[in-house]
Amino acid sequence: NAGVTQTPKFRVLKTGQSMTLLCAQDMNHEYMYWYRQDPGMGLRLIHYSVGEGTTAKGEVPDGYNVSRLKKQNFLLGLESAAPSQTSVYFCASSSGQISGNTIYFGEGSWLTVV
Amino acid sequence: AQRVTQPEKLLSVFKGAPVELKCNYSYSGSPELFWYVQYSRQRLQLLLRHISRESIKGFTADLNKGETSFHLKKPFAQEEDSAMYYCALRRAGNMLTFGGGTRLMVKP
Numbered sequence: 001n002a003g004v005t006q007t008p009k010f011r012v013l014k015t016g017q018s019m020t021l022l023c024a025q026d027m028n029h030e031y032m033y034w035y036r037q038d039p040g041m042g043l044r045l046i047h048y049s050v051g052e053g054t055t056a057k058g059e060v061p062d063g064y065n066v067s068r069l070k071k072q073n074f075l076l077g078l079e080s081a082a083p084s085q086t087s088v089y090f091c092a093s094s095s096g097q098i099s100g101n102t103i104y105f106g107e108g109s110w111l112t113v114v
Numbered sequence: 115a116q117r118v119t120q121p122e123k124l125l126s127v128f129k130g131a132p133v134e135l136k137c138n139y140s141y142s143g144s145p146e147l148f149w150y151v152q153y154s155r156q157r158l159q160l161l162l163r164h165i166s167r168e169s170i171k172g173f174t175a176d177l178n179k180g181e182t183s184f185h186l187k188k189p190f191a192q193e194e195d196s197a198m199y200y201c202a203l204r205r206a207g208n209m210l211t212f213g214g215g216t217r218l219m220v221k222p
Contacts, residue, residue: 031208043212094208105158
């Protein structure tokens, strides 16, 4: 059981380039999330989805777009990368709103924008 | 607004010493709090949640609503406990708000 899988794991981009991070989960979860992790700031929510075909903004959505065309996949796009987007990106998923259910994380994607 | 504060960025202790990682929160509703652990270059893993009142790997955490705290404690630290620890608060829509994290270093 793979859980939550992210690709790619490492990427270096030039300023202005675009790229897409792919998150896949095999747990039939409704909810999926994208977080970014920066030193001293913990994890901050970029965008999330509560089901196939839905997306919503989190705390730091600017410069990012997302899509949830299939229930198992949640894509994070950077249309024009900036050095401020250098970070570690974590995808996560959960079954829903019921109190006590666990949020599972992927292994992270290290992105450097030069 | 909900907020989670971990006042220490780095905590360094010797093996066998007690450990307390501090977490304070602000939330208008009934809080649900968690501790996540991240070992070097690995994914975040759930360590424990306050509603379970469990002890995982010797760690415990008690929710103190009066002091709005959820400190993580272990009586005797081990070298393998060295990791990044995040306190998190669940809010509406099953979202987690994280603290800034505390890096625990356990020296031999």
